[in-house]
Amino acid sequence: MCLAVPGRILSLEDRDGTLMSEVDFGGVRKDVCLQYIPDASVGEYVMVHVGFAIQRLDEESAKQTLAEFEHLGVLKEEFGDGFEIAAKQAGLPTPNGKTQPNGRAE
Numbered sequence: 001m002c003l004a005v006p007g008r009i010l011s012l013e014d015r016d017g018t019l020m021s022e023v024d025f026g027g028v029r030k031d032v033c034l035q036y037i038p039d040a041s042v043g044e045y046v047m048v049h050v051g052f053a054i055q056r057l058d059e060e061s062a063k064q065t066l067a068e069f070e071h072l073g074v075l076k077e078e079f080g081d082g083f084e085i086a087a088k089q090a091g092l093p094t095p096n097g098k099t100q101p102n103g104r105a106e
Contacts, residue, residue, distance in 0.1 A: 003074065004049040006062035007032070009042050023048060026066040 007023035012034070014020070019034040023046065033052045034040050045062035046053035057065075 003069075004047040004054060005069065005074075006045055006057050006065045007048050008062070009034075009040055009044050009046060009053075012040075012042060021053070023053070026070060 005025055007025040007030075009032075010022045010024050010029065012019065012021050019038055021032050021034050021040070022029055023032040025048075030048075031051070032046070032048050034046075035052070037046060037053050037056065040046060040053060040056070045057040045059055047055040047057050
């Protein structure tokens with residue numbers, strides 16, 4: 001699943017003519033392109049889809065959405081190790097070799 005996830009802008013940087021930012025998604029930090037919102041500033045919350053900030057978001061809405069995504073496990077799914085998640089969903093051993101008693105990976 002590919003979602004737009006709210007995050008807080010931590011820094012701004014011009015990289016070869018492209019406006020980039022480090023964005024915090026509830027503890028996970030990723031590089032994000034800000035070309036669609038060139039007047040964004042540090043401290044603002046933005047919705048990020050496939051590495052691009054696509055919309056501003058107020059702080060309260062961003063925090064509520066992050067909390068709900070965390071509760072549902074969406075953040076781990078979006079930002080976790082894709083290979084480990086796929087192995088778990090397929091019932092295969094995870095890279096650490098552990099499986100759950102029911103044969104499913106941890």
